[in-house]
Amino acid sequence: MMNRITQALVKRFGIPTLLMMIFQVFYGPSSLTGKDLSVSQQSKNLYSLTTIDTELHGVTAVSLDLLVPGADNMLGTEELLIISFKQMLAHLGQKFTLYVKDLSSGEVLDSVVIESVAEQDFDVQSSVIEVGGSYQIDFWADLNENGQYDAPPSDHAWRLLLEDVEGDTTIEFVHNGSFTDIMEGGSTWINSGVADAEFHVYPNPARSNVFLESEKEMVEVRIYSFDGKLLRLFKDKGSKHLQVPMETLPAGTYLLKVRLSDRTDRFMRFVRER
Numbered sequence: 066m067m068n069r070i071t072q073a074l075v076k077r078f079g080i081p082t083l084l085m086m087i088f089q090v091f092y093g094p095s096s097l098t099g100k101d102l103s104v105s106q107q108s109k110n111l112y113s114l115t116t117i118d119t120e121l122h123g124v125t126a127v128s129l130d131l132l133v134p135g136a137d138n139m140l141g142t143e144e145l146l147i148i149s150f151k152q153m154l155a156h157l158g159q160k161f162t163l164y165v166k167d168l169s170s171g172e173v174l175d176s177v178v179i180e181s182v183a184e185q186d187f188d189v190q191s192s193v194i195e196v197g198g199s200y201q202i203d204f205w206a207d208l209n210e211n212g213q214y215d216a217p218p219s220d221h222a223w224r225l226l227l228e229d230v231e232g233d234t235t236i237e238f239v240h241n242g243s244f245t246d247i248m249e250g251g252s253t254w255i256n257s258g259v260a261d262a263e264f265h266v267y268p269n270p271a272r273s274n275v276f277l278e279s280e281k282e283m284v285e286v287r288i289y290s291f292d293g294k295l296l297r298l299f300k301d302k303g304s305k306h307l308q309v310p311m312e313t314l315p316a317g318t319y320l321l322k323v324r325l326s327d328r329t330d331r332f333m334r335f336v337r338e339r
Contacts, residue, residue: 146191146227147235148202154185154295155240155287155322156206156221162214163204164247165191168226171201182206199228202236203247208322209329217244218332242320242334266321270336277307277323279331285324288314311337 148163161179166172174193194200205214205222214220224245225236263280277283282303288296296319299309303326316339323331 143192144194144196144230145233146194146200147233148189148204148225149186149235149237150189151186151237151239152294153182153187153206153240155289155320156182156208157185158182159210160207160212161204162207163189163191163202165193166201166203168199168201168228174200194227194230194234196230196232198230199226200230201226203245205247208332211329214248216246216248219330221332222247264323264331266333266335270338271311272338273310273312275309275311275321275335277309279305279323279325281305281329282326283307283323284326287322287324289320289322290317 146165153161158181161182163177164173165175167174175191177189177191179187179189189204202225203222205220207214208218208220209215214222216222222244223238223241224247225238227234227236265278267276269275277286282305284301284303286297286299286301286307286309288298288309290296296314297309299307301307309321314337316337318334318336321333321335325331
């Protein structure tokens with residue numbers, strides 16, 4: 066008989082309701098201090114962690130912070146670095162290489178290679194810098210076109226420091242003659258007029274003419290302004306002694322590039338006096 070009554074109650078009210086009715090018969094309705102949570106109430110906050118204590122005294126909701134990719138509160142995200150190179154005319158057609166290094170460890174995080182510089186103004190981009198980070202940016206142009214890095218003045222190399230990154234960063238770099246040997250301790254080199262023991266330029270400063278002497282034949286001389294603009298171009302069949310006229314140049318500092326017969330270059334700074 067009892068089995069039939071139980072089956073009828075289960076069929077009518079379901080097992081959960083029947084258990085609650087039995088619980089109330091023995092302990093009274095006041096014993097239930099917790100509240101029923103509907104499905105909609107339970108899923109109200111999809112990003113909340115809900116815990117129920119072991120004695121069923123109530124429900125405690127613990128909120129979780131949701132980090133959305135790309136939001137401002139995301140730490141360690143990579144920012145865009147743009148180096149905008151200007152007046153790099155002296156390096157047209159040459160190989161150009163840039164490294165982004167972590168300033169503290171010296172680790173190379175990114176490298177960009179341009180096989181042949183096509184325009185005097187161009188941009189190089191990298192996406193490895195992070196907010197709060199500090200970086201060393203080394204770059205060089207293969208001035209002597211031998212396919213490998215050589216310390217200045219054979220090649221031109223520079224170094225920039227980028228500290229405490231705040232976000233996307235753009236740096237403008239204008240060609241200049243203040244070079245850094247990026248492979249050997251970072252010593253800065255500014256040529257005072259004599260490139261090496263096999264090549265001489267005099268006088269420096271000069272007024273009307275500059276004289277060049279080389280153990281190898283010279284076939285081309287280029288004069289650039291200090292911001293990289295080509296001002297004069299002289300060609301020769303091949304001489305070890307050349308006289309370069311300076312009368313038409315305004316007083317100031319200039320860069321001199323000499324191409325030798327073996328297709329290597331010599332590069333130096335000189336001053337034109339009034």
